[in-house]
Amino acid sequence: MENFASLLHGFQIALTTHHVALMMAGVLLGILVGVLPGLGAPNGVSLMLPLTFSMDPVSAIILLTSLYWGALFGGSTTSILFNIPGEPSSVATTFDGHPMAKQGRATEALSFAFLSAGFGAMAGVILITLLSGWVARFALKFSSPEYFAVYFMTFASFVGLGGASPFKTIVSMAMGFAFASIGMDSVSGNVRLTYEFDVLLAGVSFLIAVIGLFGIGELLQTMEEGLRFEGVKAKVSPRDVLATALKLPRYWLALLRSSIIGIWMGITPGGPTAASFMSYAMAKRSSRNPEKFGKGEPEGVISPETADHAAGSSAMLPMLALGIPGSATAAVMMGGLMIWGLNPGPMLFVERPDFVWGLIASMYLGNVVAVIVVLATVPLFASILRIPFSIIGPAIVVVCFIGAYTVGNKAFDIWLALAFGIVGYLFKKLDYPIAPLVLAMVIGDKAEDAFRQSMIFSQGSLSIFWSNPLVASLMAIGLALLLFPLIGSTRRGIRKLVTARAAKA
Amino acid sequence: MISRFQAEIATALATLAFGLVIVNGAREFGIGWDSSGPQPGAFPFYCGLLIALASAGTIATTIGRRMGGSAALAGIFLDREQGKRVLAFFLPMLGFIVLTVTLGMYVAMLLYLVFAMRFQGRYGWLPSLATAFGTAAFFYFGLEKFAQVGLLKGPVEAMLGL
Structure with missing residues (x-):
């Protein structure tokens, strides 16, 4: 009940004309960012962030989260109409969404996608409403060793559950930590790793990394593929939307299952992309007619969309309550919180309840606004993609580098963004995961501080990480996650050896 | 390859x-x-x-x-074809950056957009120039005037007193 009262107070904050206008603006910008290739949710948020420095934090976060919702919706639009996922997390939507559009059922596919996405997002937000206060209260008991254990667990789960080669995940993650440690060391006051370059004194901003890795890197990849937009025309009439909405309850099981998958992947750092693929696979496996999947089955649109948005919104829970982002975009937002002078984590609920509950309330409203706005503007944004890429591409380049410059007003950052762009292009092509790098850059300093403070408590003894049941169990889960792929691959190796021997005999 | x-x-x-x-x-x-x-x-x-x-x-x-x-x-x-496409995009981008740090962002933006549209997209001079100037003006008013965020400026901006 306490949460409910706080939520009502949050609605009072979020439901002002100013904030609703910001939501609309955020959603529109987000759809634009989501529709354009090369610009996704993480770097859309990065590009906007410097413009919010002078804003009130509540307004700023409403603008950025709305942009995030908009980007998620925009990504699905291009998946369905053009067979080009505007966001990595909407790749799974192309499997059935585009076939539906080609069969002349574009409106139905879009309505299904947006409505089920809205449902998924709501499920995520309701979970945040119910759990965040409780998680934050629990986390108030944490001190440095527990925090380090939670960070350790987060990164261990990337290595263990990420799906990419563990070596590549470790490279990407440790590079993030290394970038985070460049510049002034907050504990000792030393200036580290600058190799006498003055421009590195202030460190390397994670925003530059995001703009380069996600923006420039993705553009280079898009160009290489020789992109052609051959879209299906769509006009969304309110009557068609209503007819589709009435069909939606028939898929209650898919909605429910996908929401649960999405929420789980959002809270653990699996992220929306993994959630949407997993949900699609589960829907196909449990379907009575799996052969229809890939040929325009509505459930193949509903499942990934629901999970994608459920994961996107529930990724905000660990960010708010623990200070650990559940996705790359959440990591950028958390970096924003720190720049605005807020300290993400359990103390935020005590110090700035207006901010936390204003944000949660805005997530309810923002998603409703997003569904309405996206349905109303589909034809407009689809027409943007018909502008040839020789205009859109350079325009996106200009936007990315303007964004890189405005982060710190340094010309050096422009070069840095280009370097990150090349790294991003190579990493994407070679299946290095990029999210761990960004996450490590954002929470690198906090993780290092937590470790060193623990060491100061214990006078340099690692045993502090096993000193009480809470921290010990967190560390144990972390180690288990880390060793998980190792156990799997040795098992497979042994089995291979055994079968090879059996074949010889 | x-x-x-x-x-x-x-x-x-x-x-x-x-x-x-x-x-x-x-x-x-x-x-x-x-x-x-x-x-x-x-x-x-x-x-x-x-x-x-x-x-x-x-x-x-x-x-x-x-x-x-x-x-x-x-x-x-x-492959060779893909490599060509990537370079055709990358080199002008590199040129844009070099111009940005030497001549300032607005001038670089103009030249880059005109180059990409006129010589890579094969548009006429008029639409190319109009789009480039329009974009630069959009960013100038949007950033410098509305959001109060300054971009990197070079000698040309100084000459025009912007």
Whole structure:
């Protein structure tokens, strides 16, 4: 009940004309960012962030989260109409969404996608409403060793559950930590790793990394593929939307299952992309007619969309309550919180309840606004993609580098963004995961501080990480996650050896 | 033409080198342990070491899979056609950056957009110039006037008194 009262107070904050206008603006910008290739949710948020420095934090976060919702919706639009996922997390939507559009059922596919996405997002937000206060209260008991254990667990789960080669995940993650440690060391006051370059004194901003890795890197990849937009025309009439909405309850099981998958992947750092693929696979496996999947089955649109948005919104829970982002975009937002002078984590609920509950309330409203706005503007944004890429591409380049410059007003950052762009292009092509790098850059300093403070408590003894049941169990889960792929691959190796021997005999 | 194997190895060697640079840079501040825990260089030192070791791991597994006759590794990473497309996009972008740091962002933006539209997109002069000036004006008013954010300016902006 306490949460409910706080939520009502949050609605009072979020439901002002100013904030609703910001939501609309955020959603529109987000759809634009989501529709354009090369610009996704993480770097859309990065590009906007410097413009919010002078804003009130509540307004700023409403603008950025709305942009995030908009980007998620925009990504699905291009998946369905053009067979080009505007966001990595909407790749799974192309499997059935585009076939539906080609069969002349574009409106139905879009309505299904947006409505089920809205449902998924709501499920995520309701979970945040119910759990965040409780998680934050629990986390108030944490001190440095527990925090380090939670960070350790987060990164261990990337290595263990990420799906990419563990070596590549470790490279990407440790590079993030290394970038985070460049510049002034907050504990000792030393200036580290600058190799006498003055421009590195202030460190390397994670925003530059995001703009380069996600923006420039993705553009280079898009160009290489020789992109052609051959879209299906769509006009969304309110009557068609209503007819589709009435069909939606028939898929209650898919909605429910996908929401649960999405929420789980959002809270653990699996992220929306993994959630949407997993949900699609589960829907196909449990379907009575799996052969229809890939040929325009509505459930193949509903499942990934629901999970994608459920994961996107529930990724905000660990960010708010623990200070650990559940996705790359959440990591950028958390970096924003720190720049605005807020300290993400359990103390935020005590110090700035207006901010936390204003944000949660805005997530309810923002998603409703997003569904309405996206349905109303589909034809407009689809027409943007018909502008040839020789205009859109350079325009996106200009936007990315303007964004890189405005982060710190340094010309050096422009070069840095280009370097990150090349790294991003190579990493994407070679299946290095990029999210761990960004996450490590954002929470690198906090993780290092937590470790060193623990060491100061214990006078340099690692045993502090096993000193009480809470921290010990967190560390144990972390180690288990880390060793998980190792156990799997040795098992497979042994089995291979055994079968090879059996074949010889 | 670049094969996937070559690209894997080259990238892993580059990350290996990066790891060693970090390791070397961290040594300056002490990588040991004292009574208050790790010295300032320890954390970056181990990160660098981890990068180097994991890169070596990638190299080893890649070579191992290559010897095992993996088809994916023999595949093409980038063919001539794709390489041309990437360069056709990358080089003007590089030019844009060089112009940005020398002549300022607005001038660079104009030249870059005109070049891309006129010579790569094969539009006429009029639409190219109109789009470029329109974009520059949009950013000028949107950023400098509305959001109060200044961009990198060069001699031309100074001359015009912007």
